[in-house]
Amino acid sequence: MSTSPKTLFAKVWDAHVVKSIPDGPDVLLIDRHFIHEVTSPVAFLGLETRGLSVLFPEKTFATADHNTPTINQHLPVADPLSANQLKALETNTAKYGISHWGLGNPKNGIVHVVGPENGITLPGMTIVCGDSHTSTHGAFGAIAFGIGTSEVEMVLSSQCIMQPRPKTMRISVNGKLNKGVLPKDVVLYIISQLTAAGATGYFVEFAGEVFEQMSMEGRMTVCNMSIEMGARGGMIAPDATTFNYIKGREKAPKGEAWEKALDYWKTLHTEAGASFDKEYVFDAANIEPMITFGTNPGMGIGISKNIPVSHESGSGKSSYEKSLNYMGFHEDEPMLGKPVDYVFIGSCTNGRIEDFRAFASIVKGRKKADNVTAWIVPGSHIVEQQIKEEGILDILTEAGFSLRQPGCSACLAMNDDKIPAGKYAVSTSNRNFEGRQGPGARTMLASPLVAAAAAVTGVVTDPRELI
Amino acid sequence: MAYDNFTILRSTAVPMPIENVDTDQIIPARFLKATERKGFGDNLFRDWRYNSDNTPKTDFVLNNPIYTGKILVAGKNFGSGSSREHAAWAIYDYGFRCVVSSFFADIFKNNSLNIGILPVQISAEFLDKIFKAIEADPKTEIEVNLPEQSITILATGEKESFDINGYKKHNLMNGFDDIDYLQAMKEEIKAFAANSPY
Numbered sequence: 001m002s003t004s005p006k007t008l009f010a011k012v013w014d015a016h017v018v019k020s021i022p023d024g025p026d027v028l029l030i031d032r033h034f035i036h037e038v039t040s041p042v043a044f045l046g047l048e049t050r051g052l053s054v055l056f057p058e059k060t061f062a063t064a065d066h067n068t069p070t071i072n073q074h075l076p077v078a079d080p081l082s083a084n085q086l087k088a089l090e091t092n093t094a095k096y097g098i099s100h101w102g103l104g105n106p107k108n109g110i111v112h113v114v115g116p117e118n119g120i121t122l123p124g125m126t127i128v129c130g131d132s133h134t135s136t137h138g139a140f141g142a143i144a145f146g147i148g149t150s151e152v153e154m155v156l157s158s159q160c161i162m163q164p165r166p167k168t169m170r171i172s173v174n175g176k177l178n179k180g181v182l183p184k185d186v187v188l189y190i191i192s193q194l195t196a197a198g199a200t201g202y203f204v205e206f207a208g209e210v211f212e213q214m215s216m217e218g219r220m221t222v223c224n225m226s227i228e229m230g231a232r233g234g235m236i237a238p239d240a241t242t243f244n245y246i247k248g249r250e251k252a253p254k255g256e257a258w259e260k261a262l263d264y265w266k267t268l269h270t271e272a273g274a275s276f277d278k279e280y281v282f283d284a285a286n287i288e289p290m291i292t293f294g295t296n297p298g299m300g301i302g303i304s305k306n307i308p309v310s311h312e313s314g315s316g317k318s319s320y321e322k323s324l325n326y327m328g329f330h331e332d333e334p335m336l337g338k339p340v341d342y343v344f345i346g347s348c349t350n351g352r353i354e355d356f357r358a359f360a361s362i363v364k365g366r367k368k369a370d371n372v373t374a375w376i377v378p379g380s381h382i383v384e385q386q387i388k389e390e391g392i393l394d395i396l397t398e399a400g401f402s403l404r405q406p407g408c409s410a411c412l413a414m415n416d417d418k419i420p421a422g423k424y425a426v427s428t429s430n431r432n433f434e435g436r437q438g439p440g441a442r443t444m445l446a447s448p449l450v451a452a453a454a455a456v457t458g459v460v461t462d463p464r465e466l467i
Numbered sequence: 468m469a470y471d472n473f474t475i476l477r478s479t480a481v482p483m484p485i486e487n488v489d490t491d492q493i494i495p496a497r498f499l500k501a502t503e504r505k506g507f508g509d510n511l512f513r514d515w516r517y518n519s520d521n522t523p524k525t526d527f528v529l530n531n532p533i534y535t536g537k538i539l540v541a542g543k544n545f546g547s548g549s550s551r552e553h554a555a556w557a558i559y560d561y562g563f564r565c566v567v568s569s570f571f572a573d574i575f576k577n578n579s580l581n582i583g584i585l586p587v588q589i590s591a592e593f594l595d596k597i598f599k600a601i602e603a604d605p606k607t608e609i610e611v612n613l614p615e616q617s618i619t620i621l622a623t624g625e626k627e628s629f630d631i632n633g634y635k636k637h638n639l640m641n642g643f644d645d646i647d648y649l650q651a652m653k654e655e656i657k658a659f660a661a662n663s664p665y
Contacts, residue, residue, distance in 0.1 A: 018652070018655060018656055018659045019652065019655065021634050022633075023632050023633035023634060024632050024633060024634025024635065025632070025634060025635075027649070027652070027656075029656065029659055029660055029663060031663065031665035032665070038499050038500075038551075039499075039550070039551065039552070041501075041502035041503070042502070042503065042504045042552075045502070045503060045504075046646075050646065052646075052650070055653070055656070055657075056660065059665075066496075066499075067499075067500065079500075081500035081501070082500055084500075084502060085500055085502055088502045122665065124664075124665075125665055130550060130552075131549075131550060132548065132549050132550040132574060145574075146550035146574055147550060147574070147577075148550055148551075148552035148555070148574060148577060148578035148581060149552040149553075149578075150552060150578065150581035150582060150644070150645070150646070151577070151578075151581065151645075153646060154645055154646055154649055157646060157649065157650065158646070158649035158650065158652075158653060158656055159656060159660060160649055160656055161645070162634075162645045162648070162649070163577075164632065166573075196487055196544065196547060197487070197543070197544040197547065197570060197572070200544070200547075200570070200571075200572060200573055201573060227548075227574075230544070230547060230572055230573065232573055260664075261664070264664065296487050296489070296547070314595075315484045315485065315486055315542045315543075316486060318484075318485075319485055319486040319487065319542065322485065412491075412496040412549075413496060413497065414496040414497060414499065414500070421519070431489075431491070431548060431549075433489045433491040433492065433548060434491070434492060434514070435491060435492070435495055435514045436491050436496075439495070439514055439519060440514075440519075
C-alpha cells in the first residue's frame with residue numbers, strides 16, 4: 001500500500017473494496033441501499049427468477065415517492081398502474097423483511113430527504129439507490145451514487161456492486177456568497193462552467209470556504225446535482241456541521257457507539273498534498289442568482305444576463321438550436337421578464353425546510369401572481385410538519401398559496417403533477433430536459449428565492465430586488 | 468436476466484446526430500410504471516417519435532423506413548440524466564444491440580453492459596465519418612467486433628478500436644452477468660461485511 005496522502009474519496013472507497021478484479025471493476029460493499037417503487041420491482045422479480053434471497057435485509061430501506069399523488073394521499077391511488085407499483089413495493093419488502101415507509105407512513109417522503117433526516121445516512125458509508133440523485137447523500141462524506149435495476153438486484157442479493165474506480169475531481173469555491181445567492185445557484189453556476197458532461201467519469205469532492213460555511217441542507221442541494229454535470233457522485237468532508245445535524249436522529253448511533261463513530265468520521269477528510277485527476281477553483285464573488293434557459297442543466301446563466309449566442313458548429317450548433325426552439329427562446333434575449341405559468345418548489349434538490357424558509361422570506365407580505373399556478377411540495381412529512389410549526393404555512397396561505405403532500409411530484413411528472421405542453425415553469429428541481437415536467441413542458445431551473453420572486457410577480461424576476 | 472451473447476455484429480445503423488440525449492428522451496417517466504420488463508421498445512423515444520395524438524412524427528429517424536439496423540449511432544453524451552435502466556431496456560427491446568457515440572454517461576454505460584448492449588465509444592472524428600457514410604448511403608454496413616475491440620465502416624474499410632475492460636468483455640461474449648459473479652463470492656462478501664462498522 002502506498003503511504004501517499006489520501007483523498008476523502010479514496011479513504012471511503014478503499015474501505016469498501018471486497019475484491020479488485022484485474023482489468024475489471026472493484027467489488028464494493030454497500031452499507032445502505034435505498035429502494036423505491038419505480039426501479040425495484042423488476043429487481044425483485046429477478047431474485048425470484050434466479051431463486052435468490054436478500055442477503056442483508058436490514059441494510060435496505062424502502063420509501064414510496066416517485067409515483068405517489070401529492071393530494072388526497074388518504075384515498076386509494078386512482079391510477080391502477082401506480083397503485084400496482086406501490087403494492088408491489090409493499091409486498092416485496094414484507095416478503096424479504098425490508099423496512100418500508102410507504103404512502104401514509106409518517107416517515108414517508110422523498111428517498112433522499114428521508115434518509116438523512118432519520119439518521120440512516122452517515123459519513124463514510126457507501127450508499128446506493130436506483131435513482132441518479134442518490135449523490136445527495138454525499139453531503140455527509142459518503143460515497144453515494146445512482147444505480148440501475150440490475151445493480152439493485154445485485155445489492156439485494158449480495159450487498160455488493162461492481163464498479164470501475166472513477167477518477168477524482170475537486171471543485172473548490174472560495175470567498176463569500178453574494179446577497180440572494182443560495183446553494184442551488186452555486187451548483188447551477190458550477191454546472192454551467194463545466195457543462196452537463198464536464199464531470200462524467202469523475203467522483204467530485206466539493207471543497208473551500210463556501211461549502212465549509214454551508215448548512216447540511218445546502219450541501220445536500222449541491223451534492224444532489226453532481227450527476228447533472230455527469231459526475232458519478234459528489235461529496236463534502238464531514239465536519240461539526242455534519243455531526244450536529246446527525247446527532248440525536250432516530251437511526252444515528254447513540255452513546256458509546258456515537259463517540260466511536262465520531263472518532264472515525266473525524267478522519268474522513270482529504271489530506272494535504274493529496275492529488276486529484278482534475279481540479280477547478282471558482283470565486284464566490286462571480287456567482288449571482290442563476291436560471292436555466294435550455295434543455296440541460298448546463299445551460300444556465302446569471303439571471304441578469306442574456307441568453308448566450310452559440311459559437312458551436314455541426315451537431316453542437318443544431319443541438320443548441322433544437323434546445324432554444326423547444327423553449328421558445330432566442331439567442332441574446334434577456335431572461336428577466338420572461339413569462340411564467342407555473343412555479344414548483346420541492347424535489348430532492350430543494351424540498352427541505354431551508355428551501356421553504358427561503359421561499360417564504362420573499363412571499364411574506366406579498367400575493368401570488370394571478371397568472372401563476374404554484375405547486376409547493378415538501379420533501380417529507382417531517383418537512384411538512386416543520387413548515388406548519390414554523391408558521392411558514394400561515395405565510396403561504398396568506399399570500400394565496402397552498403401546500404401539497406410529500407413526493408417527487410412535478411420534478412419528473414410521473415404522477416398527475418404535470419406542467420401542460422408549452423407552459424413555462426420556474427422549478428427548484430434538478431432537470432430541465434424536454435418533457436421532464438410533462439410532455440411539452442418548458443422548465444427553467446432556479447433557486448427557491450428565484451422561484452418565489454417568479455411566483456409573486458408572474459415573470460422571471462431578480463430576487464435581489466425583493467429581498 | 469439472461470441476454471444474447473455478443474461477439475461480432477454486422478448491421479446497418481440508425482443515425483441520431485443529437486448531443487446530450489438524456490434518458491428522459493429515451494423513455495419518458497410516465498412509461499416507467501410497469502412492474503415487469505416488457506414492451507418498453509414501443510415507447511422508445513416516445514415524445515420524439517409520436518405526436519400527442521399517437522400519430523408518428525414523420526421527421527423522426529425511427530419513423531423513416533430508410534434507416535434500419537441493430538446499431539444506434541448518436542451524438543456525444545448519450546444517456547445522461549436519470550439512472551432508469553428502462554432506457555437500456557427500451558433500446559434492447561426495440562432491437563438495438565449496440566450504441567455508438569463519442570461519449571456516454573456513466574450510469575447508462577453500466578446499465579447497457581449489464582443487460583447485453585455494447586456501448587462503443589469512439590473519437591468525434593470517427594463518429595462524424597460514420598454519420599457521413601450513413602448520410603451518403605443509408606444501407607452502409609458497420610461491423611462491431613468485440614473480440615478484436617474494433618469498429619469498421621465496411622464500405623470504406625475505415626476502422627477504429629474501442630476500449631472495454633476485460634471482465635465486461637468476457638461477460639458480454641459469454642452472456643454472463645455480475646449477479647452470477649457475486650453469487651459465487653458470497654462467503655467472501657459475508658466475511659468482509661462482518662468487519663463493517665455499519
